[in-house]
Amino acid sequence: MSAYVAPLKDMRFVLNELAGLAEVAKLPRFEEATPDTVDAILEEASKFASEVLDPINLSGDQEGSKLSGGEVRTPRGFRDAYRKFCDGGWNALPFEHEWGGQGLPRLVSTPVQEMWKSSNLSFSLCPLLTQGAVEALLLRGSDALKQAYLPKMIEGRWTGTMNLTEPQAGSDLSLVRTRAERRASEYLISGQKIFITYGEHDLADNIVHLVLARTPDAPEGVKGISLFVVPKFIPDADGKAGRRNSARCASIEHKLGIHASPTAVMVYDQAVGYLVGEENRGLEYMFIMMNAARFAVGLEGVAIAERAFQRALAFSRERLQGRDLVAGGKTVPIIRHPDVRRMLMLMKSQAEAMRALAYTTAAAMDFAHKSGNPAERRRHQAYVDLMIPVVKGWSTETGIEIASLGVQVHGGMGFVEETGAAQYLRDARITTIYEGTTGIQAMDLVGRKIAREGGETAKEWIAQLKQFEAQLSKSNNENLVALRSQFAAGVQALADCVEFIVASSAKDPRPAFAGAVPFLKLMGIVAGGWQMGRAALAAERTLQSGERSFLEAKIATARFYADHVLVQAPALRNTVVNGAAGVMALSEDQFLAAY
Amino acid sequence: MKILVSVKRVVDFNVKVRVKADGTGVETANVKMSMNPFDEIALEEAVRLKEAGVATEIVVVSCGVQACQETLRTALAIGADRAILVNTDAELQPLAVAKLLKAVSEREKPQLVIMGKQAIDDDANQTGQMLAALLGWPQATFASKIRLEADRAVVTREVDGGLETDAIKLPAVVTTDLRLNEPRYVTLPNIMKAKKKALEVLTPDALGVDVTPRLTTLKVVEPAKRKAGVKVADAKALVDKLRNDAKVI
Numbered sequence: 001m002s003a004y005v006a007p008l009k010d011m012r013f014v015l016n017e018l019a020g021l022a023e024v025a026k027l028p029r030f031e032e033a034t035p036d037t038v039d040a041i042l043e044e045a046s047k048f049a050s051e052v053l054d055p056i057n058l059s060g061d062q063e064g065s066k067l068s069g070g071e072v073r074t075p076r077g078f079r080d081a082y083r084k085f086c087d088g089g090w091n092a093l094p095f096e097h098e099w100g101g102q103g104l105p106r107l108v109s110t111p112v113q114e115m116w117k118s119s120n121l122s123f124s125l126c127p128l129l130t131q132g133a134v135e136a137l138l139l140r141g142s143d144a145l146k147q148a149y150l151p152k153m154i155e156g157r158w159t160g161t162m163n164l165t166e167p168q169a170g171s172d173l174s175l176v177r178t179r180a181e182r183r184a185s186e187y188l189i190s191g192q193k194i195f196i197t198y199g200e201h202d203l204a205d206n207i208v209h210l211v212l213a214r215t216p217d218a219p220e221g222v223k224g225i226s227l228f229v230v231p232k233f234i235p236d237a238d239g240k241a242g243r244r245n246s247a248r249c250a251s252i253e254h255k256l257g258i259h260a261s262p263t264a265v266m267v268y269d270q271a272v273g274y275l276v277g278e279e280n281r282g283l284e285y286m287f288i289m290m291n292a293a294r295f296a297v298g299l300e301g302v303a304i305a306e307r308a309f310q311r312a313l314a315f316s317r318e319r320l321q322g323r324d325l326v327a328g329g330k331t332v333p334i335i336r337h338p339d340v341r342r343m344l345m346l347m348k349s350q351a352e353a354m355r356a357l358a359y360t361t362a363a364a365m366d367f368a369h370k371s372g373n374p375a376e377r378r379r380h381q382a383y384v385d386l387m388i389p390v391v392k393g394w395s396t397e398t399g400i401e402i403a404s405l406g407v408q409v410h411g412g413m414g415f416v417e418e419t420g421a422a423q424y425l426r427d428a429r430i431t432t433i434y435e436g437t438t439g440i441q442a443m444d445l446v447g448r449k450i451a452r453e454g455g456e457t458a459k460e461w462i463a464q465l466k467q468f469e470a471q472l473s474k475s476n477n478e479n480l481v482a483l484r485s486q487f488a489a490g491v492q493a494l495a496d497c498v499e500f501i502v503a504s505s506a507k508d509p510r511p512a513f514a515g516a517v518p519f520l521k522l523m524g525i526v527a528g529g530w531q532m533g534r535a536a537l538a539a540e541r542t543l544q545s546g547e548r549s550f551l552e553a554k555i556a557t558a559r560f561y562a563d564h565v566l567v568q569a570p571a572l573r574n575t576v577v578n579g580a581a582g583v584m585a586l587s588e589d590q591f592l593a594a595y
Numbered sequence: 596m597k598i599l600v601s602v603k604r605v606v607d608f609n610v611k612v613r614v615k616a617d618g619t620g621v622e623t624a625n626v627k628m629s630m631n632p633f634d635e636i637a638l639e640e641a642v643r644l645k646e647a648g649v650a651t652e653i654v655v656v657s658c659g660v661q662a663c664q665e666t667l668r669t670a671l672a673i674g675a676d677r678a679i680l681v682n683t684d685a686e687l688q689p690l691a692v693a694k695l696l697k698a699v700s701e702r703e704k705p706q707l708v709i710m711g712k713q714a715i716d717d718d719a720n721q722t723g724q725m726l727a728a729l730l731g732w733p734q735a736t737f738a739s740k741i742r743l744e745a746d747r748a749v750v751t752r753e754v755d756g757g758l759e760t761d762a763i764k765l766p767a768v769v770t771t772d773l774r775l776n777e778p779r780y781v782t783l784p785n786i787m788k789a790k791k792k793a794l795e796v797l798t799p800d801a802l803g804v805d806v807t808p809r810l811t812t813l814k815v816v817e818p819a820k821r822k823a824g825v826k827v828a829d830a831k832a833l834v835d836k837l838r839n840d841a842k843v844i
Contacts (some may be wrong), residue, residue, distance in 0.1 A: 037790055040668060044781045052780070089783035102783055547625045 002314035004054040004119045006046035017538040019363040027370040049119035057120040060260030072200040082203040091156030110362040117303030122260035133160025140277030163193040163211040174221040178213040189273040199264025200249035206241040207232040227282035228273035246271040257426030297435040298391035301399030308406030308424040309347040349561040353528030354395045382457040393441035394524025396431035403428040442516035451505035479559035486562040490526040493573035511580035522572035529566040532558040599705035602634040604666040605716040618814040633711020639778040642674035671789035678794040691806035693725035698802035712770040723770035733763035737772040
């Protein structure tokens, strides 16, 4: 068995050497994020993740949340863990001081959230959804709504949900039908919402649903959707959870993974709701929060990859099978075998690359919010907008591959549930779907983020990559020399694709969209190679003063990444540039021609 | 009532300890260090006594290298009010630590000193007893329960035959056993507040204490590897081996 241990050394290395924690701590209101405080936070969070959340992960998966009489019971240990989580003040970590939060940078909340997600993805979704709801209220809620809901939600005593999806309105929210009728100071909400994460549960005193609905005279489509707060219990005069609102859980889904996280069908029958911001602008508000939400799901990919790797590593060091290829002799642990090593290195190198990309993107989000210089804010925001679909799409797709490798390392023992390896694969499977599927991310990347602006931000980033390549070429380390050559080919592949996307989209959007997902993967791989290259350079620089074993492993891992992962970029380029015709070649009827 | 708690920075209990190649001691470079778990229990007890309104101030003290400040910050986050580091790079043996703690106690004048019964690195189990002797205070070691009354502490101790309950006059020294309490998780707001609490740095010289070691470590070696067992044919062979090889019967 394997218990979760936060990769604190790698986290600190990425924070300090790659993501520039010291620079982020110089931004206004982030002065408290000094290295010693951040160390203490990571240390205590890792203890909590290992000792409280990890032990109820497997049992939570096996038991699942259960619905009876309209009420959901979370698995054993979840209530106690959630109470400890709130008592520890962890729920408040990312929020502003004025509402009772700790006001820490996203760069600091990111590794902490990675730990929650690694140790117990199902558990972590409850605070994540609350965070989304809090952000919506902070953004556009009236003062009265903020006063009534924010303090309790930030403390975690009340939790939040996001109600977007309806049976006929999934990726396409223009089809939302839930109605909102105006009354004096409130609205009456009626309709059905599905896939509502933690829509009903027994962890908190109240649940605050944020619901997308249409007023009777709203225009058709996305411009006629408004956002409402619909509490499970309507706050009374003292602000406490009072009268039961007519917002009910009709059922919870039987799912492939995240069994402990209750996914509710919610039925609103003239439920009392309060408008957030202005009518008909609900979807616009959702879009403002989208980067944060998609980033958070991308981080789930990193987290599950890390956890799957840890379990596979532990198993490979214990499982005795076969003999040493050269030395022969007694049966050896399977980590001695080259192919098992290859799988472990694929898991480790990509998990580290994804972590570095996620954390550096988190730092860019901090600069985009807090930098004193408006031009800097814009520059960082453009980079964040470009990178979010990659962090989301690439990290989650790779997260699934890594969780699958984790099962493979276990052999037959991975296919049975009791080893725990299978759970990560099942849990990871949702991450490429919710908050926008990989296809949606790739269309966002190719369409909105590249074609629409003529590839301006992407080209600026590519110029930065070329500068970095020049920096790499100064090193004589053979590993870095090898990495540089793969990286150069990757950057060229990326540049070719951006040219192709910009040029072809002007005439017809379909060729670029046909290769959008392969392009997203290519961009993730090259961005990951960039971060691994930066990591290797930093490791080389600090080799004499730092911890040798860790730093040498970092350089070797970067070299592996170059030879096994980065090397795929030119092939993906060919798919993107030449593959569109094949994608669209068949008529819809021809798909049936073989039957 | 003021309580003084001493904490030691030790190799984390999860780390597999390795002996240095030259046999002079245990490898501590790039090894995760934490607060001695027995001391964490001592501190937890002090914080509970403060939360119960019995104690008014908790001062936490550590002796050793500069990095002990991290351990003291953790102690401040758990709930100590202020911290003192007696900073020295010298090797510190139990008697030297007891002398340093005596000097700090004379400065701070606590009614109660609580510390772990031993540290998990060298397992000496001496410092508390030596401190009580040097101060001329009563001591209650291996505490599994502490109750404070007006001028005395009623301490339940874990002894070989069961539990023993002693009443000792204050001021006194109490050392803690594992079952006294279960330390809490540090909360995020308290981590943030810990930064702003006072941490004073002293030196053995300033306290007028000579910390020169009185014992010489000749060598440190790993425990002998366990040898493979043998199967015996029958009970007679077993008895024979127990009698003649193992010499236990």
